[in-house]
Amino acid sequence: MNDNTNVSTSYNIALIGFGGVNRALANIIATDPEAFYHEMGFNLRIIAVSDMFLGSVYSPEGIDMALLIGLPAAQGACANLPNGKATADNEDIIKNSNADIVVEATVTNSVTGQPATSHCRWALSSGKHVSTTNKGPLAFAEKELIDLALNNNVGFEYEGVVMSGTPVLRFADKLLKGSNINRFAGIVNGTANYVLGLVEQGQSFADAITSAQQQGYAEADPSADIEGKDVMLKVIVLANRLWNANLTQDNVQCEGITGLTETMVKEAVAEGCHWKLIGKASKQDDGSIVASVSPEKLPIEHPLAGIGGAVNAITFTSGMLGDVTVSGPGAGRIETAYAILSDIIAIHQRKEG
Incomplete structure (x- = not known):
């Protein structure tokens, strides 16, 4: 895991999937950063986004949030952002970025659990915390992923998979x-x-x-x-x-x-x-x-x-x-985004404890 703790605690976030839920999370993070830090005791910085429809962007120092929030829901739209491209780059971003936490919010595949299960596996194996709203990894590989998290001393959180924002x-x-x-x-x-x-x-x-x-x-x-x-x-x-x-x-x-x-x-x-x-x-x-x-x-x-x-x-x-x-x-985008936030809080408390 990458530790970016300076005077204040800060976590780099990689968003895998940028549909309604992760967009809502980005809005929560961007709305009032000072109030967010005062309430939570940590900062969040989105450094990467990868989406099969929109493409991908990776900026190690943080993506310009105004540009990210305004990203149109158009195919390949990430290519219009600095460092962006029209194609997804899930594996490289998950494995090789400077993210501390990978937020997996792709659509659930109820038959195979993929590609979300691989996303979680890659992140945990590379020492990154994971928050997922995807039921697939839990239904198909829960024990493996929990063991991976324990062995790599990182958090694997999934509060939002059962009742969205209700914990x-x-x-x-x-x-x-x-x-x-x-x-x-x-x-x-x-x-x-x-x-x-x-x-x-x-x-x-x-x-x-x-x-x-x-x-x-x-x-x-x-x-x-x-x-x-x-x-x-x-x-x-x-x-x-x-x-x-x-x-x-x-x-x-x-x-x-x-x-x-x-x-x-x-x-x-x-x-x-x-x-x-x-x-x-x-x-x-x-x-x-x-x-x-x-x-x-x-x-x-x-x-x-x-x-x-x-x-x-x-x-x-x-x-x-x-x-x-x-x-x-x-159900609901904001409600599920709150579940992700509660996962990040749990990861922070685990780290602080």
Whole structure:
């Protein structure tokens, strides 16, 4: 790891992927640097960006933030920046730049976990901290990457992968530690929840999905959200984190909301119920994990039934406390960028400690 600590602590950041989330992070960093340092106790300097569509730029002393914030979303746009070029340069930037922290925010590949898994592997192996919002590396190579981080004495943080800006992983790790969590069930896909809410209001599924895309909740290809694959990966990440399990996609029964109809959704409301896409897992007496993703018709008194819009919620069941429900934003660019910031804070506290 490169140590750029002078009078004040400063971290060099390389952004891999420059879509909505990393753009939002850049805006947070650039808005009021003095206030940021006063609040956080450290400075952040973006020294590299690499994006498959926009190209790449590497300036070891820091990229001009005004130019970066104003970068148009046009193919090869990085070529118009000083030291920029029209093509991505992920591997070289990750391995050979003077970055202290690599922020991996590329689109999740739910089939292979690539290229994000390689991005994390390269960074950790070269002694750089990693914050990722990408579920792929955790679902496909969590143990390997955690071991790499430990062996190279760097942080590997991924708070944003389950509930975006809501710190559910650290909540379970720190505030519920020792409570003997044996089950969780939750709404962990804001897109599916938002779509179901609009259908309840009378929209068709097609129109509701289009609205979710316009709001920035859904990708151009929304299949991972509506078919349940996104929830499945999050269930895997959370279960493995809670119970040090080896859950994979082969162990999780998965069904999305594509089997629901507008009529089914409206009839449920008339009955005083709500359809929700639920991801859940439980630890059995023999230590095995049972996990699934499926739509469930919940009665109004259920703690998850009233969760609306892009809000997410998870109910943890523990031997000592019973049910504890955590809810908060589960989608959105700013919200996910905040999760990255919380990862960087954790890396800083680890370093300072």
